[in-house]
Amino acid sequence: MGRILAIDYGQKRVGLAVTDPLKIIANGLTTVPSGEIFKFLADYTAKEQVELFVVGLPKKMNNEYSDSMRLIVPFVKALKKKYPNIPVEMVDERFTSVLAHQAMLAGGLKKKDRQNKALVDEISATIILQSYMESKRF
Numbered sequence: 496m497g498r499i500l501a502i503d504y505g506q507k508r509v510g511l512a513v514t515d516p517l518k519i520i521a522n523g524l525t526t527v528p529s530g531e532i533f534k535f536l537a538d539y540t541a542k543e544q545v546e547l548f549v550v551g552l553p554k555k556m557n558n559e560y561s562d563s564m565r566l567i568v569p570f571v572k573a574l575k576k577k578y579p580n581i582p583v584e585m586v587d588e589r590f591t592s593v594l595a596h597q598a599m600l601a602g603g604l605k606k607k608d609r610q611n612k613a614l615v616d617e618i619s620a621t622i623i624l625q626s627y628m629e630s631k632r633f
Contacts, residue, residue, distance in 0.1 A: 497546030497552050501527040502537070503588065504550060504570050505529065505563075510616030513543075521624040532570075533577060537547040545581055548554045548574060549627045551588030551619070560577035588619070 497514045503510035509532045511524040527535045539545070550571055553563035575583055 497544035501549040503620040508619035523620035523621045548583045552585040
């Protein structure tokens with residue numbers, strides 16, 4: 496059984512989250528610099544079976560795509576080219592940063608930890624993955 500890997504792609508960093516092999520739990524994995532994402536994915540997929548990539552789809556409140564789509568489209572094209580046997584699905588990522596900050600507050604993280612943008616990106620990827628799993632009822 497393969498894992499589902501969620502990707503919150505950003506200009507500077509990429510937040511990553513992954514399911515367990517049984518697809519029961521979404522866990523934050525790590526954050527990597529955007530320029531290193533394909534090296535990370537090559538290393539990760541060499542060790543772990545990934546059956547699906549879930550990529551955050553940036554939208555505005557009016558349901559139009561946000562300016563971040565200019566980064567996401569080329570990334571998704573490259574992802575599909577490098578991993579033609581692993582499907583890619585897009586998931587609306589509106590509010591994930593807000594939800595990530597709320598989760599950090601609820602978890603009692605100190606202000607300095609809440610300002611860690613890499614942690615916010617990782618938690619955002621986890622929220623994207625959890626949202627996907629709930630929509631598919633894994």
